[in-house]
Amino acid sequence: xxxxxxxxxxxxxxxxxxxxxxxxxxxxxxxxxxxxxxxxxxxxxxxxxxxxxxxxxxxxxxxxxxxxxxxxxxxxxxxxxxxxxxxxxxxxxxxxxxxxxxxxxxxxxxxxxxxx
Amino acid sequence: xxxxxxxxxxxxxxxxxxxxxxxxxxxxxxxxxxxxxxxxxxxxxxxxxxxxxxxxxxxxxxxxxxxxxxxxxxxxxxxxxxxxxxxxxxxxxxxxxxxxxxx
Numbered sequence: 444x445x446x447x448x449x450x451x452x453x454x455x456x457x458x459x460x461x462x463x464x465x466x467x468x469x470x471x472x473x474x475x476x477x478x479x480x481x482x483x484x485x486x487x488x489x490x491x492x493x494x495x496x497x498x499x500x501x502x503x504x505x506x507x508x509x510x511x512x513x514x515x516x517x518x519x520x521x522x523x524x525x526x527x528x529x530x531x532x533x534x535x536x537x538x539x540x541x542x543x544x545x546x547x548x549x550x551x552x553x554x555x556x557x558x559x
Numbered sequence: 560x561x562x563x564x565x566x567x568x569x570x571x572x573x574x575x576x577x578x579x580x581x582x583x584x585x586x587x588x589x590x591x592x593x594x595x596x597x598x599x600x601x602x603x604x605x606x607x608x609x610x611x612x613x614x615x616x617x618x619x620x621x622x623x624x625x626x627x628x629x630x631x632x633x634x635x636x637x638x639x640x641x642x643x644x645x646x647x648x649x650x651x652x653x654x655x656x657x658x659x660x661x662x
Contacts, residue, residue, distance in 0.1 A: 453580070466659065473615040506611040513606075513621045 446477045448553035451486035455505050456496055461489050462504050464559030467508070472515040479518035480511075481541065481549060487525045492533040509535050522546060569650075569657045576654030584652045588643065595631075596640055596652075602626055603653040613658035616646040 449468050453460040472478045482490055489505050496503055511519060521538040541549060550556050560583045563571035564642060570576055570644065581600060585592045592600075599619075606614050606622055614622060616634055624632020631637075641648040650658055 469615070469618075475617070479604070502611060504611055506609065510606075510610040510612075511623070513610075514618050515621070536574050 444476055445554040446479070447471055448479045448481060448549060448556045448559045450481045450483055450556065452484045452491055452558060454485040454488040455494065456501050457485075460559055461486070464557075465507060465517070467557070467559070468516060469514050475515070477518075479515065479520065479549070479553065480517050481520040481522065481546065482525070483522040483546070484525050484536070485548060487521055487529060488532075490521065490534045490536060490538070492535050505535070511536070520549060521545075565651065565657070567657060570654045573654060573656065580654060581652050584654070588641075588648060588652065590641070590648075590652070592652075598627060599637065599640060599649050600633070600653045603649050603655065607653070607655045613650050613655055614646060615658070616644075619646050619649070 447468075449464055451461060451464050453464075455461045456478040460539050468480060490508060494503055494505060507514070508519075511517070519536060521534070522540045523540045523542050526532070526540070560580065562575050562580060562583075565571050568584070570580070570584070579631040582592055585596070590596065596638075602622055603619070605615070606619075607613075616637070619637065620632055620634055622632075623637065637649070641652075647658065650656075
């Protein structure tokens, strides 16, 4: 079993990158691999509460983040300084917070690191 | 029954679903719906609207286990109810779109 770290760096609706990152994470988790998520930079916006995107334009795919444990993903990290840069918005889940040093340790401790 | 289906037998329009439509879709799959089937179908729909995603078989097992316990939260039980790719077949009868992920 390999340990995957997926680093989410894009805001949810600017492009399909955020959705693709989530789909990848769920697919890998379905193969019983260990998956951790790290939200960083604009990526932290994916976890914001009450997104209410226009349903005609976007599917609110980020709702899946509230059920991550059912999908087999339990380790969710958020870059502390990124969150501070967005004035610490309310998040839809309770992540573990990571500073720069902890992030570098995270990257070292995973076999495969994917930047999305 | 006058409803639109995709070429793979999924409901073309998610809002067309009613319990009667589910009976019809199940019939197309050679399944006679029982209380046990309904438990899973209702859970599928709840899951889909809550998380905006279709569960994979593994995820469905976890969700059923959480709701109805170990006896039902396993893939053998689910495959007995929905013999042809449980997660996909239950998804179809629950009137939800074909899952993007195939697993």
